[in-house]
Amino acid sequence: MTLFRHFRLLPRLVVAIVLLVMGVQPLAAQQPLTRDTSFTVASALRKARKDNPTITLAQPAFPSTIQAQRNLTYCTVGGRPLQLDIFYPKAKRSRGYPAVLLIHGGGWSSGDRSHHAPMAQQLAAKGYVTVTVEYRLSPEARYPAAVTDLKAAVRWLRTQAGTYPIDTTRIAVWGFSAGGQMSALLGTTNGDAQLEGSACQTSRSSHVQAIIDVDGTLAFIHPESGEGDDSRGLSAATRWFGASKTDQPALWHQAGALNHVTAQTPPILFLNSSVDRMHAGRDDMIKKLDAFGIYHETHVFPKAPHTFPLFNPWFDLTLEHTVAFLAKVFPKRP
Incomplete structure (x- = not known):
């Protein structure tokens, strides 16, 4: 023996x-790496109810007109599989449906793709292929790993048109909080080699054709920004960048969508709470968009908490504005 x-x-x-x-x-x-669970739907609800005691968690029924595939690996980085869930209409359409990549928030260090499964499911019922996506968080990998992961997810979508009914010419990114910041950054850095990454489906394009930024900052170094205050401990952004904004200002500038607006920036929808610092740089970005003649919309929910898209009564309003915007920028084809 x-x-x-x-x-x-x-x-x-x-x-x-x-x-x-x-x-x-x-x-x-x-x-395995210890997961940061500081931001969950349950904790967000408890916090939001302190000022809004009547709000409820948005949990609409799974639409009977859609189907789902879950826990699909879209990319493997250093042996680490990155996964997503996809929702799409059962009805066939020869041209396919526009796609929407939904990016969760959580200060770049926490959160989970399941947070926006209800939104993804309801959008799919409206005629979109929707994806809730995992990305590497700051305890695992610093900026720009999350951004390159998400660009890889967009490229994955373009490889799947033969499997799912995806119109690969019309892909939008929808993100909340940290996810909103990254959705805006993805859309304003179409074709930027510095943020493209070198893993997975690199022969495909990561370009997106529309942005929905739900309470995500547009600029980290800006008079309106509250990111990077390390006076009482390292801020979420400092942990993500791995350096303070005084030590590495160029890195912090690079991550701000405001600094990348060009004539090629796609249309953008801003959905915002009453917490002004969560959309730092928005008004300056709108000025740039106007200068280039780029379509944009802004809708603000007065007295809404930062986490408003997760809860009633704002969930349906968020869905309505999202669907109306997408219908304008992705009109139905004959």
Whole structure:
């Protein structure tokens, strides 16, 4: 009987000690990265109810007109599979449906793609292929890893037109909070090699044709921005960038969509709460959009908390504005 067969007869603790002496790390010691669970739908609801006691979690029924595929790997980076869930209409359409990539928030360090599954499902029922997407958070990888992950997800969508009814010429990004910041950055950096990344489906385009920014900052270094205040501990943005904005201002500028607006920037919808600092740079960005003649809309929900798209009564309004905007920029084809 071999040495390792004898180990099965020993207590687990003894086996672990022997393996360590031999220089072999037991599988049980190979702990996965600890996940930051500081931002969840439940915690957001408790916080929002302090000022809005009558609000409820938006949990509409799964529409009977759509279908779903979950836990699909869209890219593997360094052995790490990145996954998404896709929702799409059952009805066939020869040209396919426009696609919407939904990006969750959580300060770049927390949150989960499941947060916006209800929105994705309702959008799919309105005639879109929708995807809720995972990306690497700051405890795992610093900026721009999340951005390159999301661009890879857009490229993945373009590889799937034979499997799902996707119109690859019409892809929108919809993001909340940190996800809103990244949706705006994705849309304003179409074709920017610095943020493209080198993993997965690189022969395809990551260009998007519309942006929905739900309470996501447009500029990190800006008079309206509250990001990067490290006076009481490292801020979420500092953790994401891995350096303060005084140490690496160029990096912080690069991540602000305001600094990338050109004549090629796609149409954009701003949906905002009453928390002004969450949409820092928006008005300056609108001026740039106007100068280039780029279509945009802004809708503000007075007295709404930052997490408004997750809750009633704002969920339906968020859905309505999103659908109306997409209908304008992606009109139905004959």
